[in-house]
Amino acid sequence: MIPTLQIFLIVSATLFCIGLLAALSRRHAIFILIGIEMMLAAANLNFIAFWRFGPQSQQPIGVMIAIFSIAIAAAEAAVGLAMVIAVYRHYRTTNVDQLDQLKG
Amino acid sequence: MNSAAFVVIAILTLAAAVAAATLQKLMHAALCFAVAFVGVAAFFFLLGAEFVGLVLVFVYIGAVAVLIVFTILLTRRDLEKDRSFNWSGVVIAIAVFGGLLWAICKTQMLSSSAPQIQPLTVKHIGAVLMTDYVWPLQCVGLLLTAALIGALVLVMEEKNSKSYRVE
Amino acid sequence: MTDFVDQIFIQAKQRLLLPLAHSPNWVVQIASSLVNIFALLAAFLTLFALISVLERKILGRMQNRYGPNRVGPFGLFQPVADGIKMLIKEDVVPARADKIVHFLAPILIAATAILALGVIPYGRNMTPFTIDGGILFFFAVGSTTELAVFMAGWGSNNKFSMLGAMRAIAQMFSYEIPLIITVLPVVMIVGSLTPDAIVAAQSGYSLGMVPHWFITTPWGAVGFILFFISGLVESNRTPFDVPEGESEIVAGHMTEYSGFKYATFFMAEYIGMFAISGLGVTLFLGGWHAPIRGLEVIPSYVWFFTKLSILLFVYIWIRGTLPRTRIDQIMNFAWKFMLPMAFTCILAAAVWHYAGRGLAAWFWSLGVIAAAYIALSILLDTRRKFAPRTYRFAE
Numbered sequence: 093m094i095p096t097l098q099i100f101l102i103v104s105a106t107l108f109c110i111g112l113l114a115a116l117s118r119r120h121a122i123f124i125l126i127g128i129e130m131m132l133a134a135a136n137l138n139f140i141a142f143w144r145f146g147p148q149s150q151q152p153i154g155v156m157i158a159i160f161s162i163a164i165a166a167a168e169a170a171v172g173l174a175m176v177i178a179v180y181r182h183y184r185t186t187n188v189d190q191l192d193q194l195k196g
Numbered sequence: 197m198n199s200a201a202f203v204v205i206a207i208l209t210l211a212a213a214v215a216a217a218t219l220q221k222l223m224h225a226a227l228c229f230a231v232a233f234v235g236v237a238a239f240f241f242l243l244g245a246e247f248v249g250l251v252l253v254f255v256y257i258g259a260v261a262v263l264i265v266f267t268i269l270l271t272r273r274d275l276e277k278d279r280s281f282n283w284s285g286v287v288i289a290i291a292v293f294g295g296l297l298w299a300i301c302k303t304q305m306l307s308s309s310a311p312q313i314q315p316l317t318v319k320h321i322g323a324v325l326m327t328d329y330v331w332p333l334q335c336v337g338l339l340l341t342a343a344l345i346g347a348l349v350l351v352m353e354e355k356n357s358k359s360y361r362v363e
Numbered sequence: 364m365t366d367f368v369d370q371i372f373i374q375a376k377q378r379l380l381l382p383l384a385h386s387p388n389w390v391v392q393i394a395s396s397l398v399n400i401f402a403l404l405a406a407f408l409t410l411f412a413l414i415s416v417l418e419r420k421i422l423g424r425m426q427n428r429y430g431p432n433r434v435g436p437f438g439l440f441q442p443v444a445d446g447i448k449m450l451i452k453e454d455v456v457p458a459r460a461d462k463i464v465h466f467l468a469p470i471l472i473a474a475t476a477i478l479a480l481g482v483i484p485y486g487r488n489m490t491p492f493t494i495d496g497g498i499l500f501f502f503a504v505g506s507t508t509e510l511a512v513f514m515a516g517w518g519s520n521n522k523f524s525m526l527g528a529m530r531a532i533a534q535m536f537s538y539e540i541p542l543i544i545t546v547l548p549v550v551m552i553v554g555s556l557t558p559d560a561i562v563a564a565q566s567g568y569s570l571g572m573v574p575h576w577f578i579t580t581p582w583g584a585v586g587f588i589l590f591f592i593s594g595l596v597e598s599n600r601t602p603f604d605v606p607e608g609e610s611e612i613v614a615g616h617m618t619e620y621s622g623f624k625y626a627t628f629f630m631a632e633y634i635g636m637f638a639i640s641g642l643g644v645t646l647f648l649g650g651w652h653a654p655i656r657g658l659e660v661i662p663s664y665v666w667f668f669t670k671l672s673i674l675l676f677v678y679i680w681i682r683g684t685l686p687r688t689r690i691d692q693i694m695n696f697a698w699k700f701m702l703p704m705a706f707t708c709i710l711a712a713a714v715w716h717y718a719g720r721g722l723a724a725w726f727w728s729l730g731v732i733a734a735a736y737i738a739l740s741i742l743l744d745t746r747r748k749f750a751p752r753t754y755r756f757a758e
Contacts, residue, residue, distance in 0.1 A: 095202050100243075101300045103206050107213055107236070109293035114217035117285025122222070122267055126229050129260065130213055133236045136248075144243045145311070152316055156329055158240075158248045159321075162255050163336050167343035169260045173267045174347035180271040223464065223517060230510060250499045258506025262532060265513055269525075318496050318556045 100141035108134035121176045121186045125169060132165045202242060209235025218281075222268045230261040247318050369662040372402070373488055399491040403480060411633045412442035418679050425683040445626075452622035457520055460619065464518035469620065469627040471511035476634040478504045483641040484558050486651045486664035496556045501642060502543055505597070508635070509535050512606075512616055515628075519619035527615025530690055531606030534596055537697040542593035544705035545586045548712030549577055549646045558642075562650030572656075576649035581729040582711035587647040589705055591674075594639035596693070598632055600678060602685040603693055640674040641667075648674075699743055707735035 111134060114127030136158040143154025180186055212232035219225040233256045240249035325333055367374075376398050383391050416439060420430030432438035456465060482497040484490040494500050509532045516528020550556055553564040567575045577583035596603040606615040617628045644650060648670050651663035688696075711728040718724035 095199055098300060099202075100239075102297065103210070103239075105293060105296040105300065106210055107232075108296070109289045110210070110213040110217050112292055113285055113289035115285075116288055117282040118217070119282065120222070122264060122271075123217075123225065126216055126225065126264065129229070129256070130216070130232065133233065133252075133256075136252075137236060137239055140240055140243050140245050140248060143245070144313070147311075152321060152324055155245050155248055155316065155321060156324065156332075158245070159251060159325075160332055160336055162248070162251055163340065166255045166260055167340050169263060170347045171343050171350070173263050174350035176267055177270055178350045186271050223461070227464065227510075227514065246494065247496050247499070250496050250503045253503040254499065254506055257510060258503065259536075262509050262513065262536070265510070265517070266529075266532075269517075269529075315495070318499075319554065 097141060097145040100145075101138065104134045104137040104141065107137065119187050119189050121179070121188050122173070124188065125172045125176070128172075129165060129169060132161060136161050198242065205235055205238045205242065209239065223265065226261065226264045226268060229264070230257045233257055233261070244313065244316060247316070247321055365660045365662070369487055369664075371662075372486070372664070376402075396492070400481075403491050404477070407477075407480060407634060407637060408630075410637065411630055412446075413439075414633060414675060415445065415629075416441040418682075421676070421679050422683045425680070449622055449626040454623065455619075455621045457619050460520045461518045464514050465619070466518075468511050468515035468518055469624045469631070471514065472508060472631040473627050473634070475504045475507045475511060476631045476638060479638040480634065480641065482558055483638070483645055484562050484650055485641075485667050486662065489651075489664060490559055493557065493559060497558045498546060498550065498556045498561075498642075498646075501638070502539075502546075505635075505638075506536075506539060515620070516616035519616070521619055524616050524618045527606050527618070531599065531616055534599075534603065534605065534690065534693055537694055538593045538596040538701070541589055541697060541701040541705045542597065544702070545590045545593065545708060546646060547705075548582050548586055548708050551709065552577070552712055552716060558645050558650075562645055562652070565649040566652055568656050574649055574652060574654050576647065576652070576654075578647045578649075580712075580715055581725060581732055582708045582715060583647055585704065585711070585732050586708045587643065589701055589708070590643055590647065591677075592701070594636075594643060595678065595681065596697075597639060598636040600632075600636065601682040602688050604687060605690050605693065636675070636678060637671070640671050640678070643674060644670045700739060703739055704732075704735065707732055710735075 108131050111127045111130030114130060115124050116127070118124060118127070139154040139157050139161070143152065146154070176186060179191065183191065185191070209232055212228045212235060215228035216225045216232055219228060233252060237249040237252045240246070240252060376395070379398060380391065380394055383394055416431060419441070420432075420438065423430030430438060431441045434440040434444050456462065479501050481492045482490065482494055482500050490497075512531050512535070513528050516524045516526075516531070519525075549561060553561045555561065565574070565576050569575065573579060578587050599606050607617060617625060620628060644667060651667040653659045653661060653666055711731045714731050715724045715728040718727045
């Protein structure tokens with residue numbers, strides 16, 4: 093007997109908030125990306141949990157959304173990390189506080 | 197028995213996620229990120245979506261985690277620790293968590309136990325992908341191609357730059 | 364009688380689990396899994412010990428010398444001596460190495476290699492763990508090896524280790540793509556990702572003589588060759604052992620490991636070899652089926668291990684024959700030749716299926732593969748490589 097839907101949602105909300113913590117409070121660009129990936133994983137967990145506990149578990153809609161979301165997250169991680177490398181080449185820093193030339 | 201497995205996996209995942217979010221050494225944080233995703237994949241196995249769990253391990257741990265460690269290597273400058281930590285982020289995260297928890301506990305119909313479903317076979321997922329979801333599949337293919345070309349263009353060295361490899 | 368010998372291990376396991384017949388379901392499941400795991404470990408660690416000495420003897424014979432022949436009858440107890448040596452060596456860890464990462468890397472590599480062995484069918488009803496997406500599980504744990512190799516290279520705090528690890532990862536993920544795309548035609552034709560179903564689809568014989576293994580089809584033969592080459596690269600074997608070539612980069616990512624940890628790396632490499640060969644046997648060589656209808660009296664696991672041994676012998680043979688390739692040659696080969704040929708295999712498999720799976724279909728799909736091969740040979744014209752060499756920095 094696996095636990096109820098509420099417990100799964102609480103766990104995924106916790107994972108989401110930990111990802112949010114990583115994305116908001118770290119100043120290194122790569123950590124922000126790690127936080128974003130964790131938030132996406134938490135959202136996927138939500139979708140799968142709702143698919144499993146939902147009334148119509150035969151239609152794998154939640155599973156499909158999770159699969160596409162993983163593919164899109166991989167693409168976004170690749171492009172994001174490429175941007176971090178490109179920015180590093182020009183400014184020699186990955187601290188996002190110092191990337192403020194467009195300000196003002 | 198499943199509840200015991202759930203508790204173990206939940207502790208593993210959340211501990212690894214907290215470690216990934218707060219560790220100062222970059223490499224350790226990246227490796228804890230991989231462990232957190234092993235935990236999420238274990239959750240998917242527990243929920244009966246084994247295909248998604250395997251795809252998660254394959255894509256995130258086999259590819260995204262390797263990308264992240266490579267990027268950490270290539271952008272190092274002999275600075276292995278990230279010493280800055282913005283505490284207002286913690287406040288916002290706790291506020292969001294409080295809001296989500298309130299929303300979850302307020303909802304009425306969520307305390308039911310899991311219905312018995314037939315195991316979801318890969319064949320069924322494949323059939324659904326090719327019939328109902330064929331257009332999203334093609335769009336994701338295009339998106340991945342665009343991301344591939346875009347990432348390559350972003351990191352290609354310009355031909356007339358005088359930058360020598362420093363690392 | 365043949366059925367009894369064929370299922371003898373299954374009967375032994377059920378006899379062993381008989382005292383637990385009245386326990387709750389989960390106890391029986393865990394006990395059954397534990398028995399499977401111990402049997403698997405026993406079989407493959409013995410095979411690893413045997414292959415490590417047989418490789419040295421076969422290489423020795425190919426180089427016109429005896430291999431190790433002092434320790435036991437024909438030197439077959441050499442692994443015992445090697446094991447004792449590895450265990451009593453001092454474990455040297457660099458002072459500024461990252462202790463946790465340095466310690467965990469060999470464990471992770473060995474764990475992923477052994478995990479991959481769990482989904483291969485070794486005989487009739489003898490798959491340790493049946494997972495619905497078994498092939499995907501195999502590749503998922505295989506791709507985790509790259510992270511472990513990186514951990515080994517980085518945790519040693521050594522520039523050579525780091526370079527070796529980066530080369531190893533570049534090589535491994537370049538060849539993972541042809542490896543997986545070569546498996547796609549098989550999955551397409553069978554319609555399932557479960558290794559049991561793939562083996563069951565290769566049963567049956569044409570004319571009582573020719574087995575329905577996928578290697579007898581043109582796309583299967585080419586696919587098997589591409590799969591085999593990718594397997595060579597994935598296990599870092601010669602001619603693709605740039606990551607661990609002794610004359611180039613000391614021992615690559617394994618430089619700073621001594622004693623038991625080095626033995627673990629060594630074991631993980633060999634078990635990775637067994638896993639890839641086992642998968643090759645399952646996908647292309649018919650798994651545990653016999654080649655001719657008359658030889659079906661021989662038990663299924665004997666056939667599996669015979670085919671596995673033949674593949675391992677070819678691995679050792681290639682090691683004794685070919686020199687090492689350069690890293691840029693390896694990458695060129697992967698991206699410019701193997702990837703297009705792997706895509707052609709998918710096309711050829713589709714042509715074979717829709718042309719009726721008979722003799723005419725055989726020639727049609729062979730034509731597709733030949734056309735692609737000829738086109739690639741013309742496009743990848745290598746004559747331009749032999750121009751006079753220009754130097755960027757050394758003028």
